[in-house]
Amino acid sequence: MIDHLSLHVTDLDKSKAFYTKALAPLGYALISDYPQWKVAGFGAGRPDIWLSGKEVTQATHVALAAESKEIVDAFYKAGLEAGGTDNGAPGYRKEYSPGYYAAFIHDFDGHNIEVCREEIPGTESP
Numbered sequence: 001m002i003d004h005l006s007l008h009v010t011d012l013d014k015s016k017a018f019y020t021k022a023l024a025p026l027g028y029a030l031i032s033d034y035p036q037w038k039v040a041g042f043g044a045g046r047p048d049i050w051l052s053g054k055e056v057t058q059a060t061h062v063a064l065a066a067e068s069k070e071i072v073d074a075f076y077k078a079g080l081e082a083g084g085t086d087n088g089a090p091g092y093r094k095e096y097s098p099g100y101y102a103a104f105i106h107d108f109d110g111h112n113i114e115v116c117r118e119e120i121p122g123t124e125s126p
């Protein structure tokens with residue numbers, strides 16, 4: 001089980017604004033902010049995604065689960081509005097599995113942020 005993850009970002013303030021908007025559809029908010037250490041934590045209840053204002057040496061892929069396709073769509077729209085770049089519009093990714101619905105946004109440092117919803121056959125919402 002994953003407890004938390006950290007993403008290194010080059011501009012912490014710009015990234016905090018981006019993630020505040022892009023993750024809002026998932027119920028995430030900026031919960032912890034420690035400017036003296038150049039870190040900020042986002043979560044839905046407690047921080048489990050941390051941004052660290054350090055040198056970015058390699059982009060990361062992060063996939064977050066959504067409760068509905070509408071939340072995936074809202075994440076994609078909010079991510080673009082927040083300044084992220086498209087890396088895959090919302091849609092089914094049948095090459096992953098038949099009910100896999102996802103969207104992908106690159107943040108300012110090239111991190112690939114995915115939000116996905118996997119529907120189990122026979123339980124799809126109308």
